Amino acid sequence: MNYSGAGASAQRGESLMAARKAASAAKVSRDELLGYYREMLLIRRFEEKAGQLYGMGLIGGFCHLYIGQEAVVVGLEATAEEGDRRITTYRDHGHMLACGMDPKGVMAELTGREGGYSRGKGGSMHMFSKEKHFYGGHGIVGANVPIGAGLAFADKYMGNDRVTFTYFGDGAANQGQVYETYNMAMLWSLPVIFVIENNKYAMGTSVQRATRSPSLWERGAAYGIPGEEVDGMDVLAVKAAGEKAVKHCRAGKGPYILEIMTYRYRGHSMSDPAKYRTRDEVQKVREERDAIEHVRQLLLTGKHASEDDLKAIDREIKDVINAAADFARESPEPDLAELWTDIYADA
Numbered sequence: 260m261n262y263s264g265a266g267a268s269a270q271r272g273e274s275l276m277a278a279r280k281a282a283s284a285a286k287v288s289r290d291e292l293l294g295y296y297r298e299m300l301l302i303r304r305f306e307e308k309a310g311q312l313y314g315m316g317l318i319g320g321f322c323h324l325y326i327g328q329e330a331v332v333v334g335l336e337a338t339a340e341e342g343d344r345r346i347t348t349y350r351d352h353g354h355m356l357a358c359g360m361d362p363k364g365v366m367a368e369l370t371g372r373e374g375g376y377s378r379g380k381g382g383s384m385h386m387f388s389k390e391k392h393f394y395g396g397h398g399i400v401g402a403n404v405p406i407g408a409g410l411a412f413a414d415k416y417m418g419n420d421r422v423t424f425t426y427f428g429d430g431a432a433n434q435g436q437v438y439e440t441y442n443m444a445m446l447w448s449l450p451v452i453f454v455i456e457n458n459k460y461a462m463g464t465s466v467q468r469a470t471r472s473p474s475l476w477e478r479g480a481a482y483g484i485p486g487e488e489v490d491g492m493d494v495l496a497v498k499a500a501g502e503k504a505v506k507h508c509r510a511g512k513g514p515y516i517l518e519i520m521t522y523r524y525r526g527h528s529m530s531d532p533a534k535y536r537t538r539d540e541v542q543k544v545r546e547e548r549d550a551i552e553h554v555r556q557l558l559l560t561g562k563h564a565s566e567d568d569l570k571a572i573d574r575e576i577k578d579v580i581n582a583a584a585d586f587a588r589e590s591p592e593p594d595l596a597e598l599w600t601d602i603y604a605d606a
Contacts, residue, residue, distance in 0.1 A: 287495060289563040295337070295494045296554045297572055299329035302353040303551060304573075304580045305362055309352065309369055312584065313529045318369050321398075322383045325353035327524040330550035331456055332357040334497025335424055335517075338505045342419070346394040346407045347426035349384040350456075350523075354426065358391045362583040367590045374590035378597060401427060401434030404453070408440045411451035411514075422508045426454045430461025432475045438482075441514070445482045448513035452504045453479070455518040456491070462527045463535040476518035486516030492548045522548070 306324040313322045325332075328350075336357040339345070347354045355365050360376065368375025368386045376386040384398040394410060397403035407425025414421040431437060432455055444451050455475050459466055472478060476486035485507070489500040497519060504515040522544045526533040533541075558564040 287557075289558075289561075291337075292554060292558050292561075292563055293572075295330075295333055296551065296558060296569070297576070298333045298336075298357060299494065299551045299554065300573060301362070301576050301579070302329045302333070302356050304576050305356060305366070305583070306352060308580045308584055309366070310525070310529065312366075312370065312587075317588070318383070319371060320382050320384075321349065322369070322529045323350040323527065324525045324529070325350055325523070327544070327550075328456060328458060328491065328521045329353060330494040330497055330553075331454070331491045331519050331521050332426075334494040335452075335454065335501040337494075337498045338501035339422070339424070342392065342421045343424065344392040344394060344407075344410045344414075344421065345424040345426070346403050346410065347396065348400070348403060348428060348431065349396065349398050350428070351384065351386075351396045355386065355388070355391075355393060355396075358388075358393050360388050360391050360393060362579060363586040366583040366587040370587040370590075371592065372587055372590035373593050373597075374586060378600075379593040380597060380601070401431040401436050403427065404431065404434075404437050405440045405443075407453075408444045408449055408451050408514075411444070411449040412447065415447065415449055420509045421450065422505055423451045424454055425451055426456055428461060429455060429457040429459070429466045429475060430464070430469065432457075432478070433461075433469060438478070441479055441482045441484055444514040445484050448511060450508040450511075451514045452501075452508060453484075453486075453514060453516045455516065456521055457518055458521050458523045460523070460527065460535065463531070463533075465535070474518060476516040479514075479516045484514050484516055486518065489517055489519045491519035491521030492544075492550045493553060494550060 303326055306326045309318065309322060310324055312318050332354050345354060345358055352365060356362060364374060364376045368377055368379060368381055369383050371379045371382060373379050376388055385396045387393060387395055404425055404427055407423050411423040457466065457475060461469055474488055476488055479486050487500060490496040500517055504517055507515045524541055524545060555569060
């Protein structure tokens, strides 16, 4: 896709809608649709509970919720294989759950408890799972991007066909280290997929105010990196684009850029009142573009599931989330001796 000049935004919107219709018409099984629905609903219910616990004072520090953006990571994880890696920013809870990390361990880490993935020392922005090939969770804007390229460099060095998904936002897309990474990734043909989660607002600044570029993925053209814009509110469209990007990387053709157009319903973090946009704007997206509702309608209209079936899934997921919250509350705080652990790596 290539958009520039007057009417660019309208053209992009029309193209994304066309892509959504095409993806929705694609052949997809009942089990696949139910799986995407379940995964996205798990992330949303988890984030809603995290917001509640934050309000109760059980989660300290920063907490960035992923509500509204669920289709991005669920669609891309559907294209991943065992051994593929992922690295992201501080809005990371959804990525953890989508790659199979236990909600109990994630929630315990959010509340700073010993049962958390980083034993209560990482919090919302800094947890890892070697087993799930999840490398954070990074608090510095854009800093995870060169690390993602480094992970991909390791895979190329070892000669396997693994791929690294490197997530960052539209705000981070203006960081200089991103473009240094683009240059090296293309120079060395690294198997890294740069995923720009364009949720329209970098903290409180709209993307229109932050850049004059009609699109962010096209900046890769200066380095010879191909890419495309994707409807991030349609999990099937994300999956289709992800399959294309993964195939490109596994074939040894170097990096690929996916600019995934999405939207966050909550503020930048729990401390953000989000006064830079209207309630009507958020409500309009919720009513017309919600990713979970889209899959829900596909399930119902395709007679893959009934209203009762979907209500049962929701109840099941709420039970999982409540169990995670209970586990977090019951898990003890880290022992003071933990201050001296995980400082140096054993060589």
